[in-house]
Amino acid sequence: MTRTVLDKEIFCADIVACQETMFRTARAILQNDQDAEDAVQEAICAAFARRDTLRDPERFRPWVLRILVNQCYDICRKRRPTVDLSDVADYLPAAGEDPTERVTLWQAVLSLSDDLRAAVTLFYYDGLSIREISGVLGISEAAVKTRLSRARARLRQLLDEK
Template identity: 75%
Template sequence: MFTPQEVLDKEAFCTQVIACQETMFRTAKAILRQDEDAEDAVQEAICTAFASRDSLRDVQRFRPWILRILTNKCYDLCRKRRPTVDLDEMADRLPSDSPDHDQRMTLWQAVLSLSDELRVTVTLFYYEGLSVREIGQALGISEAAVKTRLSRGRARLRLLLEEK
């Protein structure tokens, strides 16, 4: 059994959140795709984390702990909303009138086209620098599952970038 640790005070909590804010936004954006939805999810996650900060056993594990809360909030939002299509986003994916063979798909565009589970894993690993263990904790999956998703994500990115 662990010994109860001192609860983060408001200032220490804010310092930790500020250190993670960009990672939180990019993670939420990778799942939800819309800036507004990502901002809402981050805000809800911060409020939830602050209210339950006494459940954090080790302050050194703050980042994966709050990312886990955030991913849960993001998936809650996904379940609540109806599927809609953003016409501006789809315009980029429709074939253009003039075929330009020099135009290449950027890596980030390719990442955004991955499935949700692959996109989040790739974003956390390559863009946010989280370890396989931290990603597993944040997403609530095993390290083996993280490695599998990274492998599948890399393979899918290779195919997408070769197509273009």
């Protein structure tokens, strides 16, 4: 069976169709707009160079998101980020603060760990299925379900939902 390589026009159209998802995913992992933009750009270049490895053009979105996630994790490994406690404190209500002033959902999502935040973003914001997330993140479907469950529990705790 001969594999056909995506031509430039189809590749570009597919990238445009999922560019928001790509940026949102990169932003969720990297928590920085500039790094997210760099990761998306690098992932697009890598995907274009390797477009002959795509077996099923219908699976373009999960394929390119997997490349993007790998790129994001490469950036994370290179920079070994440290978190300033004052940055985290901005997402959580202060001890004496009025209880009606609560953390927004997106702020709570941003305060999750990288692995939980990536799963939540891909599932709830980008609409990927458990199976697609499993392929994108390179983990089992059970691990995706576990991460989503832990993320929901943590979000409930952060948002004081009983």
